[in-house]
Ligand SMILES: Cc1cc2nc3c(=O)[nH]c(=O)nc-3n(C[C@H](O)[C@H](O)[C@H](O)COP(=O)(O)OP(=O)(O)OC[C@H]3O[C@@H](n4cnc5c(N)ncnc54)[C@H](O)[C@@H]3O)c2cc1C
Ligand SMILES: Cc1cc2nc3c(=O)[nH]c(=O)nc-3n(C[C@H](O)[C@H](O)[C@H](O)COP(=O)(O)OP(=O)(O)OC[C@H]3O[C@@H](n4cnc5c(N)ncnc54)[C@H](O)[C@@H]3O)c2cc1C
Ligand code: SF4
Ligand code: SF4
């Protein structure tokens with residue numbers, strides 16, 4: 001079985017949006033969940049967040065950072081990937097919180113639309129804050145304008161919107177109004193630092209953890225994270241957890257188990273890419 | 285049996301045991317006394333007509349032998365290789381009292397291998413009943429249930445969460461004990477009976493609980509896929525694996541062939557494997573084949589090792605160093621593993637299992653440290669909670685196992701279960717035996 005890429009585009013610098021036909025996922029997907037994708041017979045299994053689901057299609061948005069995501073980004077509309085498993089993970093706590101703030105950093109912004117829609121449906125007031133290094137790395141801002149009651153755009157270099165970090169906006173908002181729940185999704189270091197802002201007010205804060213996964217079904221323990229002093233499997237107990245209980249340093253260490261292999265794999269890919277694997281790869 | 289030389293076999297993942305030759309198989313078959321009340325059959329959880337198939341081998345009618353086996357067991361090449369025969373069929377063989385039991389497992393394997401090379405035997409299926417059955421999991425339990433239920437004429441859909449079928453047969457047991465093309469061939473034969481296999485489908489997630497409970501009957505064979513960890517300091521350091529992860533990376537994802545395959549694994553210079561069962565032996569031998577020096581740490585005595593004797597012997601031959609009567613207390617390093625600290629264990633009073641209970645020693649020389657860069661914990665797995673925890677009305681035991689009656693029926697009338705999800709981590713053939721029983725019970729339930 002192969003899963004067809006119905007639409008593929010580069011929506012920001014090195015960030016790609018794919019719509020893939022996977023009815024078993026799209027029909028059951030909820031905000032906060034992810035899929036595991038394997039491109040071809042020799043491929044690894046990588047987790048990617050479900051950014052939207054519509055009819056038989058799911059949307060994934062990913063940054064090409066290494067071998068697998070680079071290879072994925074080279075696939076064209078009409079081509080397919082060998083495996084899409086999901087939806088995986090616990091859905092987010094989607095209920096009436098009141099005043100919610102959703103923060104996305106970098107490619108983490110991709111996780112917000114499905115979450116914003118779901119929280120709006122529950123009758124929440126939803127503010128989106130998105131941030132990236134520069135305007136070329138911002139994504140989905142038009143869509144989020146629609147999904148959120150208010151959207152604040154930040155860039156580190158001031159090339160668009162507020163010149164600074166989402167954390168600055170969050171801090172200001174916490175001073176000005178009562179916030180009931182915050183979601184922060186992005187690189188680990190960004191989640192760590194941004195979630196510090198809600199410690200003094202003890203505002204409920206969720207983060208979506210991204211340790212290295214294999215099966216994504218709770219079978220291997222590769223994705224273990226320490227939360228509140230307990231070991232959890234992010235793929236089945238999460239990926240969303242209470243930000244204030246996460247052992248961030250451990251998470252960041254565990255994201256760097258295979259740096260030399262990742263480099264070797266990517267170097268090989270860059271060297272051979274157009275010669276060896278294309279013919280082998282699965283077409284429908 | 286002809287076993288490849290240890291020095292040669294640690295360089296690859298090819299099968300260790302090369303099986304019986306035709307001459308030796310026929311010779312071995314003539315040893316069987318064709319008992320009228322064969323004890324061996326009672327020892328086989330799927331009740332293969334053992335004297336029947338062995339007698340066919342003695343007459344060199346290999347096709348008939350295959351037909352006899354296949355009518356009770358659709359996975360003979362697998363069982364012939366991985367069944368703990370010494371405690372099952374062969375353990376009961378009357379010849380075992382005075383001399384060696386008939387080598388039933390090796391004969392079964394011989395026939396299965398002959399069949400694969402010569403003429404595939406497919407049992408007949410009954411005419412369609414129009415009943416829809418969902419089988420969850422494609423390990424030995426699920427595959428056997430699918431075979432039995434397809435043969436009964438039901439329309440069977442197997443859901444498997446991974447991208448390949450087989451459960452532990454595929455991701456757990458290494459290819460040097462169970463080559464993966466054999467697993468594939470036997471599963472394909474079961475599928476040829478008519479069952480549909482849906483990979484990448486996690487029941488409870490890709491298929492809602494309501495949808496799958498709506499099938500006429502359901503068989504749960506979701507296994508014991510939840511790895512246990514010791515709960516000691518340093519366990520989340522980089523380089524600490526559960527056996528499940530280590531074996532999955534290699535067996536399912538082929539990390540031993542990185543970078544040709546994309547999944548990485550830390551091969552380690554010096555690897556500590558914790559545990560003494562089959563899973564520990566497999567992990568140690570996999571690590572050895574990837575070039576590491578391997579230490580196996582087990583808290584009881586060597587004679588208490590729960591792994592099959594033959595596998596322990598294989599591990600010893602392959603140069604695994606055993607540290608028995610020792611237990612890890614701490615994994616050292618940061619962010620990567622650099623060592624493992626262990627405490628020596630004294631053997632105390634006999635416990636429930638009639639083995640001395642291990643008690644940590646005290647004092648300065650009670651502790652020792654091994655310099656290692658990879659640790660693999662093979663200390664057990666418990667029933668997979670993913671699906672069963674989503675069905676509150678499904679009664680479960682203390683260890684998370686689904687509670688079933690003697691026919692495999694759960695607390696929900698149309699839901700049956702078998703294999704490791706019901707028994708806790710057990711064996712391939714017990715999972716298959718459970719599944720066969722549950723399948724007959726499903727037939728009865730559907731006929732009511
Ligand atoms: C639940 C979850 C959801 C995710 N959602 C998204 C998303 O929506 N968009 C997106 O761009 N990225 C997402 N990621 C991260 C994405 O999985 C990695 O970027 C990807 O696996 C990198 O693979 P690679 O081979 O291209 O890069 P590599 O060079 O192999 O790795 C680059 C880095 O990515 C991480 N990584 C590598 N392999 C894995 C793995 N098997 N599992 C998890 N992380 C890995 C490591 O930290 C590594 O250092 C998510 C991760 C998780 C756990
Ligand atoms: C390393 C290792 C070595 C072993 N060696 C031996 C041996 O030599 N001899 C022996 O007899 N036994 C051995 N065993 C034990 C034996 O493999 C198991 O007892 C047997 O596989 C149990 O079969 P099962 O079908 O119940 O479960 P499994 O083989 O675990 O299969 C369960 C399947 O269900 C799938 N699944 C789980 N949840 C879901 C869901 N919600 N939706 C869809 N699919 C799902 C899983 O992905 C898996 O494929 C070994 C075990 C291990 C781990
Ligand atoms: S299936 Fe296993 S227990 Fe049964 S006869 Fe064959 S080897 Fe023995
Ligand atoms: S018990 Fe031994 S001798 Fe008797 S039928 Fe079985 S295998 Fe043959």
Ligand code: FES
Pocket residue numbers: 212213214215216217218219220221222223224233234235236
């Ligand atoms: S990825 Fe294997 S348990 Fe989470």
Ligand SMILES: [Mg+2]
Pocket residue numbers: 044066067068262265546
């Ligand atoms: Mg990679």
